[in-house]
Amino acid sequence: MRFAFTEDQLGFRDAVRSMLDKECPAEVVRAAWPDDGTGAGARAEPAAVAAVWARLADIGVLGVAVPEAAGGLGLAELDWVLLAEEAGYAAVPHPFVETVAVAAPLLASAGAPTGGGRSLAGIVGGTVRIAAALTPGHDGRAVPYAARADGVLVHARSTGAVHLLGPDEAGVHSVRTVDGAIDAADLTDRRCHDGNVVTAAPALVDQAFDRGALGAAAQLLGLARHMLDLTVGYVVERRQFGVPVGSFQAVKHHLADALVHLELARPAVHRAAYSAAVGSPNRARDVSMAKAMASDAARLVGAKALQCHGAIGYTVEYDLHLYLKRAWALAATWGTAAWHRDRVGRAMGI
Amino acid sequence: MTNLTWSAGEERFRAEARGWLEEHLATWRRRHGLGTGADAQVPSGDTREGFALHLEWERMLFEARWAALSWPEAYGGRAGSLWEWLIFEEEYYRAGAPPRVTQNGIFLLAPSVFEFGTPEQQQRILPRMAAAEDLWCQGWSEPNAGSDLAALTSRATKVDGGWLLNGQKTWTTRGAFCTHLFGLFRSDPGSERHKGLTYLLVPLDGDGVTVRGFGRLDGDEGFAEVFFTDAFVPDDAVLGKVDQGWSVAMATTGSERGLTLRSPGRFLATADRLVDLYRRCAHDGPASAAMRDRVIEGWMRAEAYQLFTLGTVTALTEGGAVGAESSINKIWWSELDVALHEAAVDLLGSAAVVDAAWTKAQQFALAGPIYAGTNEIQRNIAAERVLGLPRR
Numbered sequence: 001m002r003f004a005f006t007e008d009q010l011g012f013r014d015a016v017r018s019m020l021d022k023e024c025p026a027e028v029v030r031a032a033w034p035d036d037g038t039g040a041g042a043r044a045e046p047a048a049v050a051a052v053w054a055r056l057a058d059i060g061v062l063g064v065a066v067p068e069a070a071g072g073l074g075l076a077e078l079d080w081v082l083l084a085e086e087a088g089y090a091a092v093p094h095p096f097v098e099t100v101a102v103a104a105p106l107l108a109s110a111g112a113p114t115g116g117g118r119s120l121a122g123i124v125g126g127t128v129r130i131a132a133a134l135t136p137g138h139d140g141r142a143v144p145y146a147a148r149a150d151g152v153l154v155h156a157r158s159t160g161a162v163h164l165l166g167p168d169e170a171g172v173h174s175v176r177t178v179d180g181a182i183d184a185a186d187l188t189d190r191r192c193h194d195g196n197v198v199t200a201a202p203a204l205v206d207q208a209f210d211r212g213a214l215g216a217a218a219q220l221l222g223l224a225r226h227m228l229d230l231t232v233g234y235v236v237e238r239r240q241f242g243v244p245v246g247s248f249q250a251v252k253h254h255l256a257d258a259l260v261h262l263e264l265a266r267p268a269v270h271r272a273a274y275s276a277a278v279g280s281p282n283r284a285r286d287v288s289m290a291k292a293m294a295s296d297a298a299r300l301v302g303a304k305a306l307q308c309h310g311a312i313g314y315t316v317e318y319d320l321h322l323y324l325k326r327a328w329a330l331a332a333t334w335g336t337a338a339w340h341r342d343r344v345g346r347a348m349g350i
Numbered sequence: 351m352t353n354l355t356w357s358a359g360e361e362r363f364r365a366e367a368r369g370w371l372e373e374h375l376a377t378w379r380r381r382h383g384l385g386t387g388a389d390a391q392v393p394s395g396d397t398r399e400g401f402a403l404h405l406e407w408e409r410m411l412f413e414a415r416w417a418a419l420s421w422p423e424a425y426g427g428r429a430g431s432l433w434e435w436l437i438f439e440e441e442y443y444r445a446g447a448p449p450r451v452t453q454n455g456i457f458l459l460a461p462s463v464f465e466f467g468t469p470e471q472q473q474r475i476l477p478r479m480a481a482a483e484d485l486w487c488q489g490w491s492e493p494n495a496g497s498d499l500a501a502l503t504s505r506a507t508k509v510d511g512g513w514l515l516n517g518q519k520t521w522t523t524r525g526a527f528c529t530h531l532f533g534l535f536r537s538d539p540g541s542e543r544h545k546g547l548t549y550l551l552v553p554l555d556g557d558g559v560t561v562r563g564f565g566r567l568d569g570d571e572g573f574a575e576v577f578f579t580d581a582f583v584p585d586d587a588v589l590g591k592v593d594q595g596w597s598v599a600m601a602t603t604g605s606e607r608g609l610t611l612r613s614p615g616r617f618l619a620t621a622d623r624l625v626d627l628y629r630r631c632a633h634d635g636p637a638s639a640a641m642r643d644r645v646i647e648g649w650m651r652a653e654a655y656q657l658f659t660l661g662t663v664t665a666l667t668e669g670g671a672v673g674a675e676s677s678i679n680k681i682w683w684s685e686l687d688v689a690l691h692e693a694a695v696d697l698l699g700s701a702a703v704v705d706a707a708w709t710k711a712q713q714f715a716l717a718g719p720i721y722a723g724t725n726e727i728q729r730n731i732a733a734e735r736v737l738g739l740p741r742r
Binding site: 001002003004005006078228232235236243244246247249251252253255256257259260263264265267268270271274289292293338341342344345348350 | 628649650655728737
């Protein structure tokens with residue numbers, strides 16, 4: 001029994017953390033937002049935003065879950081879960097989970113459909129970004145990153161097989177979102193055919209979804225930590241009644257609650273990564289527990305962060321909203337907390 | 351590497367514990383006509399009749415060296431690892447074995463005796479504690495010193511060869527049935543707050559000590575107030591250094607909140623029983639869907655506490671320490687316990703008016719956010735010492 005990461009895993013995490021700290025500060029997340037509020041898809045991607053993805057490719061992160069023979073690092077969920085957490089912390093405005101955790105290992109094991117230039121090599125190299133609508137029963141609406149992605153993973157309605165569609169085959173139609181950095185689109189079409197099928201094997205289909213939910217859960221942990229850090233920093237500086245507001249017990253108790261829920265969601269996410277990495281029969285249950293707890297924790301931390309900031313947090317000029325809205329988006333996608341609790345219950349036999 | 355499986359040796363240990371518990375619980379219950387399995391009717395250990403029964407059970411645990419399994423063999427343990435302790439606790443509560451009436455000695459006092467006691471004190475105190483011959487209660491709270499423990503006024507006055515104790519302790523768990531008390535007394539009359547306190551080990555049968563038991567919320571005589579009137583204790587009753595009792599006491603609270611007071615096994619067992627209760631209850635309509643969600647949530651929170659603890663034990667095993675993070679732990683398990691029992695009470699519906707196992711346990715769960723440092727104090731500690739918010 002040992003429930004801790006290795007030095008190598010922590011070292012890789014630290015490298016990604018310091019890179020994102022430099023390359024993806026709040027200004028870059030903000031730059032990914034449309035400035036006219038009409039939807040992001042119509043506008044060229046700012047260079048600083050594109051550079052974040054390129055840097056992730058440079059240090060191997062985009063191919064972390066791809067076998068070495070295919071140009072990746074050949075690592076498993078336990079190795080990338082901490083990287084997803086860092087991507088969440090920085091609110092990386094790209095389809096990190098969809099591309100790195102879902103599409104890349106899926107295409108590596110199932111084989112990528114040819115055509116459209118949506119190759120595994122392109123993913124690993126950072127030139128191809130993939131969105132995904134793989135939550136069971138997904139209706140194709142408001143798929144994060146689909147407006148700008150080079151391809152979208154969907155289920156064929158009739159067979160349940162996973163297909164990789166080009167933007168034209170998916171009929172992407174940009175939508176305005178609460179988190180302006182996620183470039184979401186409705187899929188008004190889903191032209192699934194033999195030429196774009198990735199896999200019909202239920203084991204691979206289920207695994208791809210679980211990886212997405214796990215990656216989202218890890219990002220939610222990172223976002224929660226970022227919101228807590230921002231808030232601690234603020235309440236220590238902000239003075240009212242002649243003292244820092246962080247010295248008031250009411251504020252302390254809000255933030256202690258936030259801390260408790262974050263710290264107890266964390267091992268659930270890490271255990272899910274373990275279950276996925278070792279192919280545990282409990283993988284689906286453990287991933288669902290992780291996503292449910294991380295979603296609820298991030299929303300609670302976000303609510304506490306907003307309250308403890310007071311009015312400044314309730315503005316778009318201050319940075320908190322960038323992370324708060326991303327947390328909302330991730331809590332709502334890859335299965336809500338209630339959906340995942342239901343899945344845990346079914347695994348428990350109730 | 352992360353490895354969430356038990357070794358072959360640990361699995362053997364689990365099998366041994368499970369086999370022993372099954373056999374001896376059955377023996378103990380049969381001997382006293384307590385019924386079997388889920389139908390067992392075991393009187394509370396916090397009543398006079400129940401306490402004697404539980405002492406017999408504690409001595410059975412001791413004979414088989416389960417009572418304090420992590421202790422060295424010389425003191426009655428089996429030098430078990432923290433992992434083995436966790437496994438034993440899981441098996442203990444899964445088997446439906448009774449709450450430990452020796453809890454406060456073995457899990458709260460003993461860690462301080464190991465850390466601060468002289469070899470003579472360790473030899474004198476620990477084997478009798480493990481054997482449930484001496485039964486220890488905690489003497490910290492006073493009528494005017496609860497959360498503000500440093501406001502305590504019970505005093506120890508130096509006399510030839512020892513100390514004279516005067517004052518009052520209260521809300522002393524199982525004080526009416528225990529033989530000894532460990533507590534804090536103000537030994538420097540000019541001192542204030544955390545300074546000038548001494549940690550003393552006091553027999554309750556001595557002259558000048560009066561114990562009055564009274565009913566807790568559930569009606570059991572689980573509380574006592576303890577009055578000291580020129581009660582004499584010798585110099586070797588001091589644990590640690592004179593006037594340094596606060597740091598000794600804080601070491602105990604660290605172990606209490608950090609790990610040993612409430613193992614995950616207890617809550618995993620409660621969560622499993624809650625799931626069973628849900629299965630046995632009628633399920634129809636929207637109320638059932640809401641209850642199902644709460645049951646699943648409760649099960650997940652118990653599971654999360656187990657995982658959190660596995661991380662803590664990994665860190666301890668690799669040379670780390672439990673610090674202020676233990677406040678996070680205490681907030682979680684105490685609020686988890688309340689949530690699990692409230693869900694059970696809601697599943698029971700009108701049957702929840704009956705004074706029975708679940709309702710008894712629910713009332714006990716409500717004490718969790720209060721004892722061992724209220725959750726308000728824990729939140730202050732978490733905010734100040736983990737997050738670094740300013741003290742006032």
